[in-house]
Amino acid sequence: MSMLLQCLVDSILLGGLYSLMAVGLSLGFGVTRIINFAYGEFIMLGAYGAFFCSSLAGIDPLIALPAVAIGVALFAAIVFEFSLRRVLRAPAINQILLLFGVGLVIQNLAAILWTGDARSVETPYSLTAREFGDINVPDGRIVTFLVATVLIAALLWWLHRTELGRAIRAVAQNRDAAVLMGINVMRMYLLSFMLNAALGAATGAMASFLLTVTPFMGFPMLIKSFAIVVLGGLGSIPGTLAGAFLLAFAETAVAYYVPDGIGWAEGVAFAVLLGVLIFRPRGILGQAVEVA
Amino acid sequence: MILATLVAAASVPTHAQDTVKIGAPLELSGRFVAYGAQGKRGIEMALAAHGDMAAGKKIEVLYRDVQSNNQVALTAFTDLVQQEKVNFVVGPIASGIVAASVPAWREGKPLWLVPGSSSTQLEDAMKGETLFFHTYPWAYNYHENAAAAIAQAAGTGKKVVIVYSDGGYGREQLPWAKEFYTKAGFNVVATELVREGAADLNPVLQRLRQLRPDVLVGIVQTTDGIQLAKQIQVAGLKVPYLVGTAYPQLKEWADAVGPEAADKWIGITTYLPGMTRPADPNLPKLFPAMSDWETAFRARYHREPEFLDVTSYTTAMLLLVAIDQAGTTDKNAVARKLASLDIMTMLGSSKFHPTAGGAVHQAFSKMIVFQRQGDKFVTVYPNDVANGKLMPRQ
Numbered sequence: 144m145s146m147l148l149q150c151l152v153d154s155i156l157l158g159g160l161y162s163l164m165a166v167g168l169s170l171g172f173g174v175t176r177i178i179n180f181a182y183g184e185f186i187m188l189g190a191y192g193a194f195f196c197s198s199l200a201g202i203d204p205l206i207a208l209p210a211v212a213i214g215v216a217l218f219a220a221i222v223f224e225f226s227l228r229r230v231l232r233a234p235a236i237n238q239i240l241l242l243f244g245v246g247l248v249i250q251n252l253a254a255i256l257w258t259g260d261a262r263s264v265e266t267p268y269s270l271t272a273r274e275f276g277d278i279n280v281p282d283g284r285i286v287t288f289l290v291a292t293v294l295i296a297a298l299l300w301w302l303h304r305t306e307l308g309r310a311i312r313a314v315a316q317n318r319d320a321a322v323l324m325g326i327n328v329m330r331m332y333l334l335s336f337m338l339n340a341a342l343g344a345a346t347g348a349m350a351s352f353l354l355t356v357t358p359f360m361g362f363p364m365l366i367k368s369f370a371i372v373v374l375g376g377l378g379s380i381p382g383t384l385a386g387a388f389l390l391a392f393a394e395t396a397v398a399y400y401v402p403d404g405i406g407w408a409e410g411v412a413f414a415v416l417l418g419v420l421i422f423r424p425r426g427i428l429g430q431a432v433e434v435a
Numbered sequence: 436m437i438l439a440t441l442v443a444a445a446s447v448p449t450h451a452q453d454t455v456k457i458g459a460p461l462e463l464s465g466r467f468v469a470y471g472a473q474g475k476r477g478i479e480m481a482l483a484a485h486g487d488m489a490a491g492k493k494i495e496v497l498y499r500d501v502q503s504n505n506q507v508a509l510t511a512f513t514d515l516v517q518q519e520k521v522n523f524v525v526g527p528i529a530s531g532i533v534a535a536s537v538p539a540w541r542e543g544k545p546l547w548l549v550p551g552s553s554s555t556q557l558e559d560a561m562k563g564e565t566l567f568f569h570t571y572p573w574a575y576n577y578h579e580n581a582a583a584a585i586a587q588a589a590g591t592g593k594k595v596v597i598v599y600s601d602g603g604y605g606r607e608q609l610p611w612a613k614e615f616y617t618k619a620g621f622n623v624v625a626t627e628l629v630r631e632g633a634a635d636l637n638p639v640l641q642r643l644r645q646l647r648p649d650v651l652v653g654i655v656q657t658t659d660g661i662q663l664a665k666q667i668q669v670a671g672l673k674v675p676y677l678v679g680t681a682y683p684q685l686k687e688w689a690d691a692v693g694p695e696a697a698d699k700w701i702g703i704t705t706y707l708p709g710m711t712r713p714a715d716p717n718l719p720k721l722f723p724a725m726s727d728w729e730t731a732f733r734a735r736y737h738r739e740p741e742f743l744d745v746t747s748y749t750t751a752m753l754l755l756v757a758i759d760q761a762g763t764t765d766k767n768a769v770a771r772k773l774a775s776l777d778i779m780t781m782l783g784s785s786k787f788h789p790t791a792g793g794a795v796h797q798a799f800s801k802m803i804v805f806q807r808q809g810d811k812f813v814t815v816y817p818n819d820v821a822n823g824k825l826m827p828r829q
Contacts, residue, residue: 146641153637160634251464259468261658263665263691270668270696279641281669354634355658355691359466363632398638405639406601406628 145277150399152280158391159288160349164364165371165383166295167342173315173378174335175231177238181222181246182368183361185340188215188249189347190356191257197264197351204264205286208348212341219340223333231332246361253358262356269352287349294345298338299380311335315378367409370416376426385427389415455492455764457754458499458515458524458545460536465503467529469657469687470551470743474528476736477550477747481755483735484721489758501527505535512539521545522766523758525751528743530554531603537561546766546773550750551743553577554607555792562793566770570750570782572800573792575611577680577703578652582619584804584816585650585676585701588825591620593649593676598627598639598663600655605629608654608680616652624648629659636662640670650676657682661691668696675827676701683807686739698809699828703802705782706742707812710803710820715779721752725781746799749780753798 164186171179179185192211193204204211222245230237263269268282302308313321314331322328346364354360367390372378375386393415394408401407419426459478462471478496487494497519501508508527515521516539524540527533528551537560540547546566549557553574561567585593595616599605605628613623624646627639643651651674653663660682667677682688683702708729715722723731728748732740757773758764774796778785787796804816806825813823 149641150638153635157635254464254468258472259464259466260687261661261691262687263661265693270665270693272669272671274671279637279670281637281666283669355661357466357658360632395635395638398635399642403628405633405636406630408633409630 146399148278150395152278153399154388154392154395156281156284156288157395158388159291160284160346160353161367161371161387161391162295162384163287163291163342163349164346165368165375165387166298166380167339167346168365168368169372169375169378169380169383170298170342171335171339172372173380174311175332176378177227177231177235177242178369179336179339180239180242180365181249182339182343183363183365184246184249184253185215185219185343185361186347186350186364187253187356187358187361188218189344190351190354190360191253191347192344193348193351194262194264194356197266198262203266204348204351205266205290208290208345211348212344215344215347216337216341219337220333223336227336228329228332231329246365250358250361257358259358263354264352264356266352283353287353290345290349294342295380295384298342302380307334370413372426374416374419374426376428379426379428382426382428389427453492454495455489455758456519456521456523457494457496457751458512458519458521459496459526460499460501460508460511460515460524461526462503462529462532463498463500467503467532469741470528471500471503471526473741473743474526474550474747476732477744477749478525478751480732480735480744481748481751484731485752485755489755490762490764492764494755497521501532501536503529503532505531508532508535509539512536513542516540516543516545522764523754523769524548525550525747525754528552528747530557530607533557534560540567544766546754546770548750548754550746554603555611556603556607558790558792558794563795565774565795566766567794568750568770568773568787568796568798569794570753570798571746572705572802573790573794573797574608575615576800576802577608578612578615580802580804580816581652581678581701581703582615582621584825585678586619586621587816589649589676589827593621594624594646595621595650595652596625596627596643596646596648597623597652597654598629598636598643599653600631600659601628602631602656604656605654612652612654616650621650629655629663631656631659633659633662636666637670640666640672644670644672648674650674650678652678652680654680655682657685657688660688664688664692664696664700668692673828676825677828678702684742684805684812686741689807694810697807699806699826701804701806701815701825703804704742705799705802706740706745707803707805707814708739709812710814712781712783713779718756718778721756722749722778722780728781745781749782749785749799753778753780753785 196202196207272281371386375382397411398405398408461474499511524547530552533552548568678701683700684704689697712725714724761768761772782799790797815825
């Protein structure tokens with residue numbers, strides 16, 4: 144029984160991290176219809192930002208998070224202006240290849256500047272846990288879950304309650320109608336790309352004390368985020384949240400209850416993804432997209 | 436015009452004959468960049484200490500970045516062998532990358548020194564090859580020594596669990612770990628697979644908690660070793676002896692996991708910062724005392740040396756000395772000289788010997804077992820170099 148409860152707790156906490164990780168990618172795709180293949184590198188930059196704030200200035204990743212997110216968002220704005228803007232009307236494959244290339248450049252620059260050494264941030268809560276009977280609840284994962292909850296709630300509030308948020312949603316729903324309503328679509332694209340990067344950086348700041356920080360940490364996180372977004376439904380934030388928790392539950396359950404399960408966990412997760420693509424291609428809560 | 440062409444054509448081989456070309460395919464970018472960087476530093480330092488002439492010829496080291504990628508390694512090695520016609524190669528280091536280079540090596544069979552790769556698949560692939568020199572321990576050397584050290588300190592009959600990664604590194608070492616811990620009198624009660632780069636190892640740790648193991652052996656690479664150590668600390672797993680194969684000696688690992696989580700981890704290595712080794716009596720400038728070499732390294736690179744810095748320096752220097760003493764760049768003559776060297780290096784005697792697995796030339800397979808006790812490394816095995824006792828983790 145305690146194993147089942149532990150499995151549930153681990154799943155929920157992992158779901159928090161996955162939600163934060165995937166929601167930025169989902170938002171970016173929802174608005175621009177471009178899958179940001181450099182997203183993993185924005186996560187990595189956020190992780191390094193938090194790491195250097197901690198190691199050089201003793202600033203806790205939670206305190207550093209706003210500055211790190213803004214810094215990476217500004218960097219994303221530069222990437223947008225100098226590269227992505229030029230291919231917005233190009234075929235999807237051009238956009239994917241461009242962003243994939245940008246990601247590789249960032250990754251290799253990070254390896255040159257900061258070496259390939261593995262790093263991690265030590266905080267007062269990263270190596271402690273709460274015990275409830277036999278149930279172990281790591282403080283670092285509670286913190287991550289809370290941060291994810293606050294950031295996603297703030298994002299949803301902003302999208303639904305502010306003029307800019309509504310403008311972004313309008314572009315996501317119907318770009319032509321948004322243009323007719325006088326919305327500056329290019330500005331919304333830029334804003335959503337920056338938000339995408341900021342959320343990636345926030346994930347990186349959390350990962351800086353939960354996981355191992357290396358220049359190469361981004362790609363596996365991109366792949367998992369992509370799987371979650373497809374699972375939930377491309378462009379749907381509620382769907383992404385559902386996908387994140389479904390994936391976390393599937394991975395954790397397999398890890399607990401299948402022999403050598405942690406090695407199988409990701410395989411099973413992608414099997415779930417494959418099943419969704421076959422039987423419900425639009426994802427759990429995604430909308431059908433008409434292809435011209 | 437014709438004369439100029441003839442002169443140019445004649446000058447190419449002359450120039451080539453005046454040069455000793457050493458290929459150095461290394462992981463200078465990508466996930467194993469830390470290995471490649473150490474390899475390059477070691478070779479650079481060896482050249483600086485030796486001077487850039489060997490056997491009366493100028494040494495030219497051809498560095499190639501294999502990008503931690505098997506296909507790139509194969510291409511780079513092929514280029515060195517077939518285009519550059521090198522007679523000598525040092526590197527690469529990571530097991531998978533070295534394995535990927537074997538087919539290219541077979542095309543020209545230069546004298547090949549490998550200062551890394553503990554993979555016994557490589558040992559098997561290079562069985563009987565007289566031009567292959569391995570200067571790093573094999574996988575079984577780790578477990579043979581660690582199991583003996585823990586058996587000596589804690590007694591036999593204890594429960595051992597093994598956590599191994601799903602990559603080649605973990606899968607290949609697992610049988611050796613099971614064999615040597617069993618031979619040493621332990622009961623291996625569980626083996627747990629973990630995925631490389633997994634975000635959460637808690638399911639494995641919670642399962643292992645129920646077995647109440649006495650020894651946990653983590654056969655994973657450094658990044659996963661960081662995750663493992665941190666999550667063991669967070670989970671409050673009470674295991675008296677924690678063993679890591681390739682990471683507890685690394686500053687990188689200790690910095691990442693923090694002093695509390697790193698404390699009492701047991702590691703197996705060929706080099707520890709601060710260990711003492713005397714200079715070779717005949718070649719003290721090329722093979723200095725460990726402390727002198729460390730001082731020179733710090734002055735040159737402004738950082739602490741790592742184990743592959745030492746291994747790569749020693750390997751490259753052995754090659755340079757063998758070329759010097761052979762007085763030729765003929766690879767077979769240099770190989771014979773290299774095989775006969777007996778120099779006191781920072782890793783111990785350089786005497787190459789055959790292995791039970793079939794490798795013809797193996798050096799430096801004796802390893803030391805140490806434990807992190809606070810901010811100190813305490814060598815606990817073998818007894819002739821031990822400076823402290825193994826302590827159980829509270």
